[in-house]
Amino acid sequence: MQILLVEDEISLSNAVKKLLEQQGYFVDAVYDGLSAVEYAGSTAYNLIILDVMIPGLDGFEVVRTLRRRNIGTPVLMLTARTAKPDKLTGFNSGADDYMTKPFDVDELIARVGALTRRTGGVIMNKIDFGDISLDLNSAALSCRGETVQLSHKEFEVLKVLLYNPKMTVSTETIIANVWGIDSEVTDNNVEVYISFIRKKLKYLNSAVSLKKLQKLGYRMEAGEC
Numbered sequence: 001m002q003i004l005l006v007e008d009e010i011s012l013s014n015a016v017k018k019l020l021e022q023q024g025y026f027v028d029a030v031y032d033g034l035s036a037v038e039y040a041g042s043t044a045y046n047l048i049i050l051d052v053m054i055p056g057l058d059g060f061e062v063v064r065t066l067r068r069r070n071i072g073t074p075v076l077m078l079t080a081r082t083a084k085p086d087k088l089t090g091f092n093s094g095a096d097d098y099m100t101k102p103f104d105v106d107e108l109i110a111r112v113g114a115l116t117r118r119t120g121g122v123i124m125n126k127i128d129f130g131d132i133s134l135d136l137n138s139a140a141l142s143c144r145g146e147t148v149q150l151s152h153k154e155f156e157v158l159k160v161l162l163y164n165p166k167m168t169v170s171t172e173t174i175i176a177n178v179w180g181i182d183s184e185v186t187d188n189n190v191e192v193y194i195s196f197i198r199k200k201l202k203y204l205n206s207a208v209s210l211k212k213l214q215k216l217g218y219r220m221e222a223g224e225c
Helices: 010-022 033-042 059-068 084-093 105-118 152-162 171-178 187-203
Strands: 002-006 026-030 047-051 075-079 097-100 126-129 132-135 140-143 146-149 209-213 217-221
Touching (some): 002 033, 010 026, 010 105, 026 171, 033 047, 033 059, 047 105, 059 075, 059 084, 097 105, 126 152, 140 187, 152 171, 152 187, 152 217, 171 187, 171 217, 187 209
Parallel strands (some): 002 026, 047 075, 075 097
Antiparallel strands (some): 126 132, 132 140
């Protein structure tokens, strides 16, 4: 089950992302309104957690834009604004729920659970693509009966790519979701783990490949079995 987290306070974004991932969710984190609209329009998320005060488009305008584009993904707004008119603005913009900061962790998890249940989804235990299957509990990668164990970072990088199948995923997106936006990790670090993953795909004799598009990012291709 996938969640888009839109929060420009880096430390809070990292903390919420980690909390949700511990609950079994996969989380994409972005930090401004324009990125939120772009991500929400390109991936079928089960929930969007959206701060109001973000750069570019504010949270209210993000929700309005999504609803105008007939994107009905449930939206939980997080904000330090406590005034009733602000809450009403959020709901009138198309938000489904509204929490004020600071928030209780258990309440956040409960509300996320309630909103994601509306989509009828379930938390997946594995991701399949082409001839491979990634076990989200054990970080084991399998192909036609053969299995290899991934390291933690290999697992996280591959997971980002598998949740965006056949899409070109930028190096910046991989870094933000695996190491954090404030990390000093470079493109070379990402390329190292891509190389490790390619070697394991080759070991499994998988037809899946990781294609690098210069200055754009990486894309998974299923190939022919």
